Amino acid sequence: MSRPGGRRATVLAGATTLAVATALLTAPPASSAGAVTVTCTKTQDWGTGFGGSCTITNGTDAPVNGWTVRADLPSGTALTSVWDAKMSVSGNRYTFTDSGWNATLAAGAETSFGFNGTGPGWFTGCTVNGAACDGSGGPGGPGDDTEAPTAPTGLRTTGKTATSVSLAWNAATDNVGVTGYDVYNGGTKAVSVTGTSATVSGLSAGTSYTFTVRARDAAGNTSPASGSLSVTTDEGDDPGNAGGKVVGYFTEWSVYQRDYHVKNIQTSGSAGKLTHINYAFGNVQGGKCTIGDSYAATDKAYTAAESVDGVADTWDQPLRGNFNQLRKLKKMNPGLKVIWSFGGWTWSGGFGQAAQNPAAFAESCYDLVEDPRWADVFDGIDIDWEYPNACGLTCDSSGPQALGNLLSALRAKFGSGNLVTAAITADASAGGKMDATDYAAAARHVDWFMPMTYDYFGAWAAQGPTAPHSPLTSYPGIPQQGFNTAETIAKLKSKGVPASKLLLGIGFYGRGWTGVAQSAPGGTATGPAPGTYEAGVEDYKVLKNQCPANGTVAGTAYAKCGDQWWSYDTPSTIGGKTAYARDEGLAGAFFWELSGDTANGELITALRNGLG
Missing domain, CATH: 2.60.40.290 (Immunoglobulin-like)
Structure with a gap:
């Protein structure tokens, strides 16, 4: 359903600026x-x-x-x-x-x-x-001490909660002396200590983690890893109120026709309202994570006027493009996190091969996301598989456990220091896509799921009936039962996915038909309405003026203008949906995608205000 093509600045001027030197x-x-x-x-x-x-x-x-x-x-x-x-x-x-x-x-x-x-x-x-550091203590290179400590032994758990694991181990030995220990969660360093015990916090409830420990000495020599230890955190309770996560997709290709760049996230005021950006998309090829458009991601040169911080790229700098601009955006917004999303509607066909060797897939993804040239840009990985053990653009038959196996391998490799998330189906119909995969088992390995509660209906059904593409609830005459947000969330919760791991999905665009005579939903049509980039799809920033909303159904706005019929969310309907998210105790909301909003961030402001 996430289809390509379809869908505080810190002011230093006047202050005491550089405390140089x-x-x-x-x-x-x-x-x-x-x-x-x-x-x-x-x-x-x-x-x-x-x-x-x-x-x-x-x-x-x-x-x-x-x-x-x-x-x-x-x-x-x-x-x-x-x-x-x-x-x-x-x-x-x-x-x-x-x-x-x-x-x-x-x-x-x-x-x-x-x-x-x-x-x-x-x-x-x-x-x-x-x-x-001033050189008074000797060369400061590897020096005479090149001998690494021995590996710690006896790694064991001494306690756990829903969000933390306490560990202990036997001391390592060294020819000079051990100065500390580094605890790894998968391939990520989680905590450093000087003693032989540690607590790793910030974990997800009901999630399996794999830990190892390495010893180090004063010269920087590091021991081999201890034996690994797998621990599953306790199951947590739903918090009973909505979380404040606001996750927005930034599409790699928006820098072309759409002329929407990372700088626009800052100038629109959206950066200060986001908690996370999903960068879409990386590809999945040959069972591995691969870069999508390398020119847009790492090479496109930005002028001073186009750049987030007003500094132009140079021909010889090691990283340009969206990744460098995201780095600058994060420096201006220190609390903002960026997650690299892989797959999407077009590039989900490679997940079947990836599922045949989840560990190798996870290794390739970690090596790409944590590439030293841009490791500081990304805070984790998102998987947008459309759809495991079901059909999207292509069909998959990997089995109901495939998604969970893939996410488990990613969690083990990325560890608790990185986010692991997934966009998932919102098809809650009987025997539909949600029933083809064990989402409860897969949920143990993620920080959150993003059920794509939009694109339920659209002009791929060229003759209609017209219907809101993102209904909050069912309504009389809805074309398909189970195709609405409330039933999607209810079914995921009934399967064992906690509300604290679910985000509400919102589209910053509309879907429409042409050749429509009936104003109310349920009318017949002759085909998709014209759109700027794709027939049947248009951004909110265009529709709010071109075809203003004149009705609501199932918590979503619709509009009849001429012979066109459109449905889309407005600040008002987003207010209703965020109230639902609060009542259900969801972790927050996400949206597709940033360039669909107005230049002053009208929709994201409503979303942020609604979640509180």
């Missing part, structure tokens, strides 16, 4: 020649927060293969994001490691990483590869 360390003294050094500075300071960067310089006469920078921040100061490095936090200690692509520093070379933070404090106790 607030340094952790000044340039290293002459006595530190021949050492690896680190210099960190604040590049911005806007009172309640700051931006900064650290530059690692290899002052030795030999290459440095891998680097780890550690430093402490005082209470009340914290980093909120980092780029060009991987970050972990244990108490007040921050650890930054290379991103892979910037791991090797030739003699005399340097590399930098950046970050944003909140609070007034700054770094103390800085080390690089176990030596002082």
Whole structure:
């Protein structure tokens, strides 16, 4: 149903802007020649927060293969994001490691990483590869200690809840000394500690996770992984009220005909109302996740006027396109998360092959989403399989457990530090698509499901009857029972999917017919109404003026203008649907897609206000 083609800025001007050269360390003294050094500075300071960067310089006469920078921040100061490095936090200690692509520093070379933070404090106790950052403690490269600790043993669980797992293990040994342990959830580092126990929080209820532990020493050597341990969190109760998630799709191809770019998310005010963006779509080919349109995603050059932050792309920068613009958008909106969505109506045909080897599929997806060139852009993965063990553009016969197996493998690989979500069918008819897959079992592995409660009816039935494409409830004369939001949510809950893992789906577009004489729903037609990009489909921003709504049915607006009949959601009907979401205790809402809204974000404002 998610069909391609169918469907706070931080103001620094006038404030005290750059608190430039607030340094952790000044340039290293002459006595530190021949050492690896680190210099960190604040590049911005806007009172309640700051931006900064650290530059690692290899002052030795030999290459440095891998680097780890550690430093402490005082209470009340914290980093909120980092780029060009991987970050972990244990108490007040921050650890930054290379991103892979910037791991090797030739003699005399340097590399930098950046970050944003909140609070007034700054770094103390800085080390690089176990030596002082100012070079006073020695070379700071791998040095004489190249021996890794032994792997921890005896990994076990000491307790669990619906959202956390407590672990313990036996200490590792090292020729110099173990300084800490990193706990991994699948392939993602979840927490770093100095002792032999830890609690991993922020997990999903009723979900299986696989944990391992690695030991590390002061020189940055890391042990092999411990034996793995699989733990399923406890089942959670529904919260009884709606969550505040607002998830909007940004389509990769919107930068062409639609002339809608990441900057528009900011200028429309939508960025401040979103909690998550789903970037659509990546492809699924040969049992693997693959990039969709590489030019739009990573290569399209933006001028200063077109760019989110007003800075033009250069010909030699390593990443351009939508991904770089999303990176800039996230820097301006630190709480915003971006999820890479794979599949969709057109590209779901590859999921059948992927389901034959879920682990290999998950590995390929993780390697792509966490590619060092854009790993900081994405906060997880979304699967839009239309439809498992049923028919969409193509038909699938992978079996009722295929989706769950795929999502289980993705959760194990991506871990609790990343989001795993899925867009799913909204067909609640008897024996329909929802009955072809075990969605309750699959739900254990996701943060949330997005049942696509739109596209129920449309002009693919060229002669009608006319019907709202996104009805909230059933109504007399509805063409198909089970094709409405309320029955979809009720059926998923009856199958065991908790309301706290369901989002309400809304379309920011309408579907319409032409050759219609009857104003009320249920009329006959001669075919699809003309649309800007696809017959039978038009954006809300066009319809609100071209064919204003003059009636409602089943909680959705409709309009009769000339011989055309359209149905679509308005700010008023979105208010009714969000009230339903609150009453049902849903986790929030999602919509397809951002470019359909007005230039001032009329629909997303109604959605945000309705959820509270």
